[in-house]
Amino acid sequence: MNTQALAFDEAPPLMLVLRSFLLAPWFLAASGVVLMVAGPGVWADRYTPGLLAATHLVTVGFLTLTVTAAVFQLVPVVAGTALPYATVLMPIIRWGLALGAALLAAAFLYGEASLFALAAIALALAAAVFTVPAVGVLWRLPRQKTMTPMLYAILMLAVALVLGLVLASEHATGAPISMGLLDTHPLWALVGGTFVLWAAVAAQVLPMFQGVHPWPARVSLGLGPLILGLLLATLAADAWAHGVIRAVPRIALALVAATAAAHATYRLGTRTRRRADAMTIFWYMGLACLMGAAVVGGLMAAHFVTGLKGPLVFGFLAIAGAAVSLIDGMLYKIVPFLIWLHLQSQPRAPQVLMSSVIGERTIKRHAAIHAAALGLGLAAIGWPRALGEVAGAAWMADGMMLGGNLIMALVFYKRLVRATTDVLPHATL
Numbered sequence: 378m379n380t381q382a383l384a385f386d387e388a389p390p391l392m393l394v395l396r397s398f399l400l401a402p403w404f405l406a407a408s409g410v411v412l413m414v415a416g417p418g419v420w421a422d423r424y425t426p427g428l429l430a431a432t433h434l435v436t437v438g439f440l441t442l443t444v445t446a447a448v449f450q451l452v453p454v455v456a457g458t459a460l461p462y463a464t465v466l467m468p469i470i471r472w473g474l475a476l477g478a479a480l481l482a483a484a485f486l487y488g489e490a491s492l493f494a495l496a497a498i499a500l501a502l503a504a505a506v507f508t509v510p511a512v513g514v515l516w517r518l519p520r521q522k523t524m525t526p527m528l529y530a531i532l533m534l535a536v537a538l539v540l541g542l543v544l545a546s547e548h549a550t551g552a553p554i555s556m557g558l559l560d561t562h563p564l565w566a567l568v569g570g571t572f573v574l575w576a577a578v579a580a581q582v583l584p585m586f587q588g589v590h591p592w593p594a595r596v597s598l599g600l601g602p603l604i605l606g607l608l609l610a611t612l613a614a615d616a617w618a619h620g621v622i623r624a625v626p627r628i629a630l631a632l633v634a635a636t637a638a639a640h641a642t643y644r645l646g647t648r649t650r651r652r653a654d655a656m657t658i659f660w661y662m663g664l665a666c667l668m669g670a671a672v673v674g675g676l677m678a679a680h681f682v683t684g685l686k687g688p689l690v691f692g693f694l695a696i697a698g699a700a701v702s703l704i705d706g707m708l709y710k711i712v713p714f715l716i717w718l719h720l721q722s723q724p725r726a727p728q729v730l731m732s733s734v735i736g737e738r739t740i741k742r743h744a745a746i747h748a749a750a751l752g753l754g755l756a757a758i759g760w761p762r763a764l765g766e767v768a769g770a771a772w773m774a775d776g777m778m779l780g781g782n783l784i785m786a787l788v789f790y791k792r793l794v795r796a797t798t799d800v801l802p803h804a805t806l
Contacts, residue, residue: 381615384453384454384456384457385718386750387453387454387457387786388450388453388454388715388718389449389450389459389463389464389467390464390717391593391715391719391790392477393449393463393464393467394446394447394449394450394467394715395712395715395787396468396471397443397445397446397467397471398443398446398708398711398712398749398783398786399780399783399784400442400471400475401438401439401442401443401446402439402776402777402779402780402783403440403780403782404435404437404439404475404478404771404776404778405435405438405439405701405775405779406433406772406773406775406777406780407434407438407482407773407776408430408431408432408435408438408439408776409431409770409771409772409773409774409775409776410425410769410773411430411431411434411482411486411770412425412428412431412716412765412766412768412772413766413769413770413773414427414769414771415428415431415769416765416766417428417762417765417766418534418761419431419761419762419765420738420757420758420761420765421547421630421691421761422685422688422689422690423685423692424559424689425488426485426486426574426650427485428445430481430482430483430485430486430694431482433478433481433482433485434478434479434482434549435696435697435701436450436696436700437474437477437478437481437500437571437607438474438475438478438479438482438703440571440696440704440777441474441534441699442471442474442475442478442568442572443470443570443704443708444534444704445470445503445507445572446471447473447578448460448466448507448511448531449538449712450711450715451462451468451527451578451581452453452511452514452515452524452527453522455473455521455581455780456514456519456521456525458514458515458640460496460510460511461510461513461521462510464476464508465599466506466510467587468507469502469503469506470503470507471596471662472498472500473500473502473503473506473536474500474574475502476499477480477497477499477500477503478496480492480495480496480499481493481496481500481545484496484545484548484589484722485516486772488784489546490549490551490687491549492551493545493546493548493549494545494546495743496545496605497542497545497546497549498539500538500542500545501510502578504535504538504539504542505668506633508531508535509798511531511637512532512535512668513523513728515528518530520598521530522577522594522596522597522598523577523578523580523581523597523654524577525577525597525598525601525694526573526574526576526577526580526597526598526600526601527574527577527578528601528602529569529573529600529602529604529605529796530570530571530573530574530601530606531570531574532575533565533569533570533573533605533608534566534569534571534574536565536569537562537563537566537569537570538566540558540561540562541562541566543555543611544558544559544562547796550638557589557615559696559705561611561615562613563610563692564606564630564732567646567695567700568608568630568634568695569602569604569608570575570632572603572604572637572667573600573601574751575700575703576597576600576603576637577597578707579641580592580597582656582707582710582711583638583641583644583645585670586654586656586714587645587648587649587657587709588648588649589645589647589648589649590644590647592640600633600637601691603633604630607626607629607633608626610625610626611626612626614626624678624679627674627675627678628675628678628679629676630674631671631672631674631675631678632671632675634668634670634671635665635667635668635671635672635675636665636672638664638665638667638668638671638699639668641660641664641666641794642661642664642668645660645661645664645735646655648694654707654732654737654740655706655710655735655737655740655741655744656706656707656709657738658706658741658744659702659703659705659706659709659744659747660702660703662698662702662744662747662751663698663699663700663701663702663703663705663706663747664699665698666695666697666698666699666702666751667694667695667698667699667703669690669694669698670694670698670699670743671746672694673687673690673691673694674691674695674780677691679781686759687757689758690755690758693755694755696738697740697750697751697754697772698751702747702751705743705747705779706712707780708748708783709735709740709782712733712734712735712786713735713786716734716786716789717729717730717731718788718789719732719790720793720794721789729793730752733788734786734787734789735782735789739782740782742776743778743779746775747775749771750768750771750772750774750775752769753767753771754768754771754772756768769783
């Protein structure tokens with residue numbers, strides 16, 4: 378494991394970030410419950426209340442909750458600079474996002490304007506408390522292949538959150554919905570925020586955990602400005618361009634995403650650790666879905682794919698297939714590593730292997746469930762009456778299995794700490 382130049386002494390307390398990681402999977406499970414209860418009609422198009430509720434449970438409740446915790450963990454370790462007041466701010470961010478995701482899902486399901494207003498307040502608070510200190514710290518750092526693209530990702534994710542808050546406020550006040558934002562909001566969130574942040578984290582964790590040779594710094598440093606420029610070009614094209622020219626920025630975004638996925642796949646194939654572990658399995662699934670989403674998105678931009686099913690397939694591949702799979706793979710590496718790291722810092726604590734925190738067989742069983750959930754979700758888009766509820770149940774099981782495995786990792790840590798005399802479990806306070 379390559380841990381050179383990492384400032385582990387600056388790492389935050391274990392439970393500060395682990396609480397977010399432990400909470401996030403249950404929003405995945407909740408999204409499956411929504412899909413299961415809503416019935417086949419939820420798969421009619423991307424604007425059904427049930428699908429909007431399930432989507433935001435995943436994007437806000439799982440993805441954003443995990444991403445914010447990862448930033449609070451990675452910035453001090455990689456950059457050697459802790460985010461200010463982390464122990465105070467992190468709980469506000471965690472519960473603001475959790476409450477906002479739950480309220481937003483309920484607002485979509487029940488159509489209550491007051492719920493949209495409450496969700497907007499909770500999410501605005503969480504976004505401000507996260508973005509201001511994170512950007513403030515990252516802005517002052519020198520250019521670096523992990524931190525610099527992370528800065529761009531957070532800024533673009535903030536734009537996506539602002540656009541989402543505008544839509545929520547329109548729902549809350551009864552104002553006409555800005556139709557242009559319905560495409561712009563997810564584009565900035567998925568491509569600008571999630572994709573660029575994944576690339577930033579991948580530049581750190583693939584060499585560290587997989588023995589992958591680091592890719593050139595210019596690739597990582599150039600990705601954020603490139604994506605930001607293409608997203609701004611997309612806004613300009615939507616406002617002033619017509620015909621083929623209007624599609625060019627979106628097709629370019631699809632090509633960049635597909636190229637990055639293919640490059641990461643190739644890098645994984647050249648890893649020095651030849652045995653496929655949990656992260657490898659989930660990442661191959663995620664990268665395949667990322668390439669699939671890029672292809673579908675490019676075909677939609679070029680108007681080769683039209684109709685209601687195209688956006689559903691694109692969204693499912695991008696969110697459930699790519700983003701969730703890639704984060705699952707990182708969680709199965711980061712959580713055991715954090716637990717192993719904190720055990721090493723405990724005096725007289727037993728020496729354990731990182732792989733013993735969560736067993737490989739357990740993770741591979743989850744990988745099989747996850748693959749089945751992805752397959753059923755894609756099939757449900759085409760055959761909702763036959764497979765809609767089954768896909769929801771599989772997605773619920775997927776989230777519950779991830780949540781249960783992470784809880785068992787914490788139980789493993791606490792059991793070892795408490796079994797060692799004269800060891801105070803300070804990291805669990």
